[in-house]
Amino acid sequence: MLLHLDASARRPSFSRRLSAAFAAHWRAAHPEARYVYRDLAADPVPHIGQAWTELCDHILEHGITDIARYGEAARTPAQRAAWAIVEPLLEEVVAAEVILIGTPMYNYSIPSALKAWLDQITFPKMSLAGRSIVVTSARGGAYGPGTPREPYDHQERYLRDFFAGHFRIEDVTFIHVELVNALIDPALAHRREQHEESLAAALQEVAR
Numbered sequence: 417m418l419l420h421l422d423a424s425a426r427r428p429s430f431s432r433r434l435s436a437a438f439a440a441h442w443r444a445a446h447p448e449a450r451y452v453y454r455d456l457a458a459d460p461v462p463h464i465g466q467a468w469t470e471l472c473d474h475i476l477e478h479g480i481t482d483i484a485r486y487g488e489a490a491r492t493p494a495q496r497a498a499w500a501i502v503e504p505l506l507e508e509v510v511a512a513e514v515i516l517i518g519t520p521m522y523n524y525s526i527p528s529a530l531k532a533w534l535d536q537i538t539f540p541k542m543s544l545a546g547r548s549i550v551v552t553s554a555r556g557g558a559y560g561p562g563t564p565r566e567p568y569d570h571q572e573r574y575l576r577d578f579f580a581g582h583f584r585i586e587d588v589t590f591i592h593v594e595l596v597n598a599l600i601d602p603a604l605a606h607r608r609e610q611h612e613e614s615l616a617a618a619l620q621e622v623a624r
């Protein structure tokens with residue numbers, strides 16, 4: 417199964433364009449496989465609330481590591497309401513072989529819409545080992561190796577560390593289109609060609 421998420425606040429979006437291209441290639445190669453799409457910007461997942469934290473604490477306190485047993489943590493009406501939000505989201509993540517995330521860089525990091533989804537589906541000591549993650553990303557600037565802005569990239573850094581450190585997922589691929597702001601910012605107009613090259617390389621990588 418492919419779980420496909422998008423997080424950009426806008427429709428004419430580079431991260432959406434890349435994730436859609438990846439999904440089209442993947443689905444053509446796996447015509448029988450299940451495909452689930454979630455637009456986290458248009459149809460946002462709510463922020464976690466107190467009842468969610470109570471589910472989380474119960475799971476930690478009772479050493480529950482089997483995801484199929486998490487529902488036991490929902491004991492009060494508020495906790496059951498919180499679980500009703502989590503359960504379908506978790507079912508998709510657990511069923512997925514590949515999780516595809518189309519996301520912009522916002523303020524050196526990820527959009528809050530994506531963070532809200534991550535907060536909902538993440539529980540203590542939860543392993544998702546064996547799955548693959550593909551992140552198609554767009555940035556206004558350039559953050560590649562050796563650039564002055566490289567240390568400010570808390571988008572790839574955060575997601576890579578979190579997926580490996582918490583979920584034990586090592587197979588994580590990032591495909592970035594950079595310098596999108598060169599299309600808008602007159603001060604970056606001289607870097608439009610570099611943006612075009614970055615986009616062409618990203619589309620090639622998605623197809624590969």
Ligand SMILES: Cc1cc2nc3c(=O)[nH]c(=O)nc-3n(C[C@H](O)[C@H](O)[C@H](O)COP(=O)(O)O)c2cc1C
Pocket residue numbers: 424425426428429430431432519520521522523524525554555556557558596597
């Ligand atoms: C709220 C917001 C914050 C942004 N922050 C950054 C940033 O920190 N660094 C950067 O290079 N670009 C930043 N940008 C530019 C976006 O990364 C860029 O427009 C990108 O193409 C957005 O992805 P999309 O095309 O998929 O919508 C920001 C854009 C928005 C709307």
